[in-house]
Amino acid sequence: MNKSVFVTGATNGTGFAIAERFAVEGYSVFIGSRRQDDADEAAKKISEKYNVFAKGYETKIFDEENVKAIFDDIRNNGYLLTTLVLNAANLGIGQVSLEVDINEFMNVYNTNIGWNFMMARNAAKQMIEAGGGSIVFITSNSALRVTENRCAYCSSKSAILAMSKSLAVDWGKYGIRSNCVLPGMIKTDRWQRNDNNIKYCLPNYTPIRDIAEFEDVANAAYYFGSEQSRNTTGAELVVDGGMLAQLTPNINRELWKD
Numbered sequence: 001m002n003k004s005v006f007v008t009g010a011t012n013g014t015g016f017a018i019a020e021r022f023a024v025e026g027y028s029v030f031i032g033s034r035r036q037d038d039a040d041e042a043a044k045k046i047s048e049k050y051n052v053f054a055k056g057y058e059t060k061i062f063d064e065e066n067v068k069a070i071f072d073d074i075r076n077n078g079y080l081l082t083t084l085v086l087n088a089a090n091l092g093i094g095q096v097s098l099e100v101d102i103n104e105f106m107n108v109y110n111t112n113i114g115w116n117f118m119m120a121r122n123a124a125k126q127m128i129e130a131g132g133g134s135i136v137f138i139t140s141n142s143a144l145r146v147t148e149n150r151c152a153y154c155s156s157k158s159a160i161l162a163m164s165k166s167l168a169v170d171w172g173k174y175g176i177r178s179n180c181v182l183p184g185m186i187k188t189d190r191w192q193r194n195d196n197n198i199k200y201c202l203p204n205y206t207p208i209r210d211i212a213e214f215e216d217v218a219n220a221a222y223y224f225g226s227e228q229s230r231n232t233t234g235a236e237l238v239v240d241g242g243m244l245a246q247l248t249p250n251i252n253r254e255l256w257k258d
Contacts, residue, residue: 004079005225006070008032008059008119009088011042013188014138017214018085021222023050030074030081031056032088053077059088062110064118071122080130083225084123086116087138092153100152108152113159120167124176132175136224137164138217141184141240161236168234177233179224184240185211205249206241 005022009015011033019029023046031046031054033039039056047054055077060066074081090111095104120135127133142150143157160180167178185191185204191211204211220237223229238244 002028002053002079003082004028004030004074005083005085006030006032006074006081006119006123007085007087010085011035011038011056014183014186014214014217015087016042017218018087018138018221019046019054020050021215021218022083022225023052023054025222025226026052027083028053028079030054030070032059032070033057034059034061061090062115062118067115067118067122071126075126080126081123082127082130082133083136084120084133085136085138085221085225086119087221089138089157090153092150092156094149095152096149097151105152109156109159112153112156113163116160117163120178124167124171124174127171127176128174133177134225134229135164135167135176135178136221137178137180138221139164139180139182139236141182141238141244143182144244164236165234172233177224177229179229179233180236181217181220181224182236182238182240182244183212183217183220184238184243186217187211187213204255205251205253206243207246208241209253211241212239 005027007015007019010019010031019031023029029046029052031039031043033056036058039058043054043056046052057070090108092108123135137160139157139160142154143161146154164178164180216239220239
């Protein structure tokens with residue numbers, strides 16, 4: 001059976017780079033997005049550029065019927081999914097702990113924990129039939145060191161680490177591996193636009209004096225998602241320029257120049 005990957009939040013940025021990385025290796029690619037039009041467009045780009053089968057899906061957060069319908073359609077297209085990369089996330093920006101509405105707080109968990117679990121479980125059922133597979137969670141170094149007013153996001157990203165280990169233990173007997181990629185700051189459009197002077201904020205003081213390109217995270221996701229990591233499960237790979245390794249950054253050095 002052909003190798004296949006489903007990548008959530010894959011219409012641009014890191015997610016699209018991950019989809020491209022697998023397409024380069026000949027994988028059939030399934031694209032998830034909150035908008036069907038965006039998913040279709042991204043799938044078309046992948047298919048035309050890399051000459052692989054690609055299809056887009058509208059994903060509805062915390063909707064298990066939607067999740068089941070997606071995996072039924074993957075099966076109807078002749079596939080049993082072999083790799084799942086869970087990249088989409090609710091960022092929970094600006095949720096002041098003493099003031100945030102509890103429903104807004106829990107919406108972060110509904111996406112980052114509940115919905116990711118639904119996706120992983122339904123993918124695992126196909127992987128069992130296929131004889132094994134790989135689940136890759138894109139979490140964050142914020143799972144280990146938190147940022148202000150991001151309680152729901154940081155704690156949910158930390159919970160993903162435990163969930164991934166649990167799935168690695170529960171599903172290892174089926175040949176299913178589960179691992180986490182922990183990016184730090186990434187050169188997103190927001191970074192490139194220099195929103196809120198973000199190019200010069202503290203997380204940029206990495207030991208290697210650079211932060212991640214989309215492709216850096218994509219390469220890590222491919223390692224975990226492919227047979228390159230066939231004997232690795234329940235593990236974590238940090239892609240943050242060494243930020244987690246240092247106790248305090250060297251704030252006296254010169255940063256990037258425009």
